[in-house]
Each structure stands twice: as C-alpha cells, then as structure tokens.
Amino acid sequence: MTNGVETRIILTSDEIRRALTRIAHEILERNGGAEDVVLVGIHTRGVPLAERLSKYMKEFENADIPLCELDISLYRDDLSSGTKPVMRPTVLSVDIQGRKVVLVDDVLYTGRSIRAAMDALTDFGRPIEIQLAVLVDRGHRELPIRADYVGKNIPTSRVEEIKVKILEIDDVEQVILMRMRDS
Amino acid sequence: MIRVSNTGDPFNLIDQSVPETAGRQHLLDLDDFSREEIEGVVENTDVMKDVLKRDIKKIPTLRGKTIITLFYEPSTRTRVSFEQSSKILSADVINVSIAESSARKGESLYNTALTLQAMNADIIVIRHPHSGAPHFLSRFLDSCIINAGDGSHAHPTQALLDIYTIQSKLGKIEGLRIAIVGDLLYSRVARSNLWGFTKMGAEVVLCAPPTLISTDFLNRYRQVEGHPFSSVRIETDINKALKGADVVMALRLQMERQLDGHLPTLREYSRMYGITPSRLKLAKPNVLVMHPGPMNEGIEIDPEVAHGANSVIEEQVNNGVAVRMAVLYGMATPIRGD
Numbered sequence: 001m002t003n004g005v006e007t008r009i010i011l012t013s014d015e016i017r018r019a020l021t022r023i024a025h026e027i028l029e030r031n032g033g034a035e036d037v038v039l040v041g042i043h044t045r046g047v048p049l050a051e052r053l054s055k056y057m058k059e060f061e062n063a064d065i066p067l068c069e070l071d072i073s074l075y076r077d078d079l080s081s082g083t084k085p086v087m088r089p090t091v092l093s094v095d096i097q098g099r100k101v102v103l104v105d106d107v108l109y110t111g112r113s114i115r116a117a118m119d120a121l122t123d124f125g126r127p128i129e130i131q132l133a134v135l136v137d138r139g140h141r142e143l144p145i146r147a148d149y150v151g152k153n154i155p156t157s158r159v160e161e162i163k164v165k166i167l168e169i170d171d172v173e174q175v176i177l178m179r180m181r182d183s
Numbered sequence: 184m185i186r187v188s189n190t191g192d193p194f195n196l197i198d199q200s201v202p203e204t205a206g207r208q209h210l211l212d213l214d215d216f217s218r219e220e221i222e223g224v225v226e227n228t229d230v231m232k233d234v235l236k237r238d239i240k241k242i243p244t245l246r247g248k249t250i251i252t253l254f255y256e257p258s259t260r261t262r263v264s265f266e267q268s269s270k271i272l273s274a275d276v277i278n279v280s281i282a283e284s285s286a287r288k289g290e291s292l293y294n295t296a297l298t299l300q301a302m303n304a305d306i307i308v309i310r311h312p313h314s315g316a317p318h319f320l321s322r323f324l325d326s327c328i329i330n331a332g333d334g335s336h337a338h339p340t341q342a343l344l345d346i347y348t349i350q351s352k353l354g355k356i357e358g359l360r361i362a363i364v365g366d367l368l369y370s371r372v373a374r375s376n377l378w379g380f381t382k383m384g385a386e387v388v389l390c391a392p393p394t395l396i397s398t399d400f401l402n403r404y405r406q407v408e409g410h411p412f413s414s415v416r417i418e419t420d421i422n423k424a425l426k427g428a429d430v431v432m433a434l435r436l437q438m439e440r441q442l443d444g445h446l447p448t449l450r451e452y453s454r455m456y457g458i459t460p461s462r463l464k465l466a467k468p469n470v471l472v473m474h475p476g477p478m479n480e481g482i483e484i485d486p487e488v489a490h491g492a493n494s495v496i497e498e499q500v501n502n503g504v505a506v507r508m509a510v511l512y513g514m515a516t517p518i519r520g521d
Contacts, residue, residue, distance in 0.1 A: 087227050
C-alpha cells in the first residue's frame with residue numbers, strides 16, 4: 001500500500017445549504033428577529049458564509065443585516081511560527097458598539113481563532129453580546145469556547161483534517177474529512 | 184464515499200485562497216526577496232494602514248517581544264518610524280544610540296550585539312556606517328536582524344516603503360519608468376530600490392554624473408541574461424533620464440562624502456542634476472516626485488518641486504510606519520523558553 005490521502009465527503013453542497021438555512025432561522029429565533037444583529041465573517045471562509053446567512057435572513061424576515069469581515073492575523077497567539085498568512089482587510093461597515101455580534105467561521109477546532117476574533121472585535125467597541133456560528137464543529141477545544149449555532153458536529157481525531165470548500169473561493173462546495181495514510 | 188488519491192488534487196485540497204509569506208529571520212536587503220514576497224509586504228501594509236486609522240492605535244501582535252534599535256549613525260525618520268511601529272504592535276522597544284553606549288568606550292560591534300542578544304532581544308534593528316555590518320551580525324546571532332541602512336550598501340525598508348508608495352498612488356509598478364537621479368555611488372537607498380523596482384518589473388533609469396555612478400556593481404549583473412538589472416539604463420544627461428518618467432526619485436547628495444573630489448562644485452551639480460520645475464515637465468504629467476530624505480533643497484531638488492503637487496515625499500514618511508509594521512509582522516521571531 002502506498003502513501004495517500006483518504007478523503008470522505010462529510011457535507012455536500014445541498015447539505016451545506018440546509019445547514020446554513022437552519023442556522024439563519026436559529027439566529028433569528030434566538031435574537032427575536034434581526035434587530036441589532038451584525039454578522040461578522042472571519043477571513044477567509046467565514047466571510048462568504050456570513051454573506052449567505054445574511055441573504056437567507058433577508059429572504060425569511062426581509063431584514064437587512066449588516067455584514068462585516070474580520071482578519072485575525074494580528075491577534076493570533078502563534079505568530080512565532082515560520083509562515084504567516086498574508087493579511088486580509090478588516091471591514092466593519094457598522095459600529096459594533098451595543099450590537100449583537102454573530103461571529104461566523106467555517107470550522108471550530110481549538111477555539112484559538114475565536115479567542116483572537118473576540119480580542120480583535122473588542123478593540124473596535126463593546127458589543128452587548130457575541131455569539132458564534134460555525135459550519136463544522138470538530139471538537140478538540142483548547143479554550144473554554146463553544147458555538148451557539150453549529151451546522152454539523154463531526155467527531156474527528158487530531159491527525160485528521162477538515163477542509164471546507166466554498167463556491168465563492170474554491171469553485172466547489174463541500175466539506176471533506178481527510179486522513180493521511182502511511183501504511 | 185471513500186477515495187484514495189496519490190496524484191493530482193481531485194478534491195482541490197490544496198488551499199490556495201490564503202497566500203502565506205514565509206517568515207524570514209533576517210531582513211538584510213531586497214536581493215533575496217521574490218516578487219511574491221514583496222507583494223505580500225505591500226498587501227500587509229494596506230492592513231496596517233487601516234490599523235493606523237483606528238482611534239486606539241494598539242494591537243497585541245508582538246506582545247512580549249523585545250526590539251532593540253542600534254543606530255551607529257544619526258537618523259530621525261527611520262529610527263522614530265521603527266520605534267513607533269514596534270510600539271503600535273505592542274513590542275517593548277529599547278533604543279540604543281551609539282553616542283551614549285559602550286561603543287564609545289571601544290566595545291566592538293560583535294560584543295555589543297552579543298550583549299544585546301543576551302538581554303533577550305528578539306529583533307535587532309541596526310544602522311551602521313559600514314556596508315555589511317548587519318550581514319555580519321546575522322551570521323552569529325539568533326535574534327532577527329533588520330537592516331536599517333548599512334554604509335552605501337542597502338536600506339531595504341526604505342525601498343519597501345517606496346514600492347508601497349508608488350503602488351498605492353499609481354496602482355502598479357510593472358512597466359513604469361522610474362528615474363533615480365543623484366548620488367548613486369554612495370546611495371544605499373538607490374541600491375535597494377534597484378533590486379525592488381526591477382523585481383517588480385519596472386523600467387529603471389539611473390542618472391548621475393559619471394563620477395557618482397558605481398558601474399562595477401551594475402555591470403557584473405547587467406551582463407547576466409535575464410537578471411533583473413539587465414534592463415536598467417544609465418544616463419548622464421538628466422533631460423534624457425526624465426523624459427517620459429512615471430516616477431522621479433531624487434537622492435540626497437551626501438555632503439559629508441563630497442570632499443573626495445567627485446564634483447567640481449555643488450553649484451555645478453545643482454545646475455546640471457537638480458530636479459527643477461522646468462525639467463520635471465519632461466516627465467509624464469502625473470509624475471510622482473520622491474525623495475528618501477533628508478533633502479538638500481536647492482541642490483538635488485528645487486523647493487518648488489519638493490513641495491509641489493507631484494511630490495509624495497511626505498507620504499513616503501507616512502507610509503514608513505505601516506511598512507515597518509508589516510515587516511515586523513513578517514519576521515519569524517524566535518520562540519523563547521522551550
């Protein structure tokens with residue numbers, strides 16, 4: 001047996017759409033509508049996911065939800081590593097002061113990105129509440145952080161990898177579980 | 184559904200949406216930069232400019248890191264700009280100016296640097312009158328070394344901020360005609376810019392009196408086919424150099440080095456090579472006028488040009504902080520305590 005990558009599709013594009021529509025409903029339900037809600041996508045894939053949630057919420061309630069994008073590179077705690085991401089712009093189209101912020105990311109894993117995102121957000125103001133929406137929760141938290149809205153819980157081992165592919169960025173749409181095979 | 188792939192990328196697994204810059208340990212010159220790495224610095228500088236627009240200009244990126252600026256030559260803008268960018272990134276910055284250091288008691292550069300490293304300096308920013316001093320330190324120190332100007336050799340962060348300034352004003356570097364006019368013999372700014380501009384695909388014209396051009400440095404590379412310098416043009420006639428230029432960069436005439444008899448008189452230099460309003464008309468109408476500073480107004484550049492509508496000299500200084508923040512962010516600072 002040669003080396004290779006074992007891959008399994010966890011979510012198809014239809015399943016991603018269903019998960020996101022459910023999350024959109026949940027956000028509206030939990031917040032009693034769309035008032036004061038701001039969606040903040042974390043770069044890179046949180047941004048198009050937040051856009052879709054906002055589109056669905058517009059369809060369901062005819063509410064215009066402000067959309068923001070957040071880059072967390074400057075707030076990471078692992079910056080001593082060898083390679084660093086080229087940063088993306090942080091665009092806060094509205095003042096988050098006093099709003100209910102829903103952070104949107106593709107995968108929740110150790111929780112360190114979310115910690116960094118919360119630090120970045122609070123540098124811009126004091127939201128009355130920060131909630132978290134993720135497409136996939138794969139476990140293995142290293143910080144006391146949990147998601148309020150989860151597309152799918154996927155129990156994984158640490159040697160596995162979750163790849164979220166979004167149409168706007170990757171030209172395909174699916175969630176894949178990868179496992180390096182070295183037997 | 185299980186699939187095994189050994190070749191290709193059928194699931195598009197390689198993440199190409201987030202480009203990464205390799206963290207570099209030292210920044211000595213732009214000669215070892217790829218075009219992609221320069222573009223990465225430019226993109227990151229845009230983000231840093233946004234940080235500078237915030238009400239509270241403080242981000243935790245380099246918290247707990249110690250940055251020492253070690254300046255063996257006088258400097259205002261470079262040193263202050265490094266200090267400011269370090270502080271915005273939450274690093275602890277210590278300025279060592281040689282007038283009040285042990286170097287005056289005769290301590291060697293080697294020993295001074297070892298002392299600073301022993302005090303847990305993560306990044307040492309050095310300016311030194313001798314070309315190659317930062318390279319020398321990089322050979323035996325674990326700390327990151329940033330060259331803030333060494334002799335007549337290199338000044339990479341100045342070149343990066345010049346590239347950023349042009350890119351942000353004109354939207355590109357590739358294909359632009361950039362004239363660099365002045366003391367090319369002693370200019371570290373010109374040398375680093377030459378690497379940067381040519382790697383970004385600009386057409387560079389160098390202009391100086393024959394006594395102030397170091398052709399040996401250029402000719403070695405110009406003969407290599409495909410080398411970025413092979414397209415560099417040299418002119419001793421300023422009118423030819425400025426014709427059709429998108430960018431005109433004047434260099435400071437280094438007065439302290441003009442006793443060596445390179446020029447008959449300052450007045451003659453100014454008459455033949457000064458950037459004047461009438462000469463500037465030879466360039467493109469929207470030409471950018473740049474100068475690394477400090478300026479000798481009335482010698483290499485006419486005050487009317489230096490403060491005119493085409494001048495971006497103040498913006499260069501302003502961009503210096505954001506560029507140096509991007510550079511500091513990109514350093515692979517060593518992890519301590521393990």
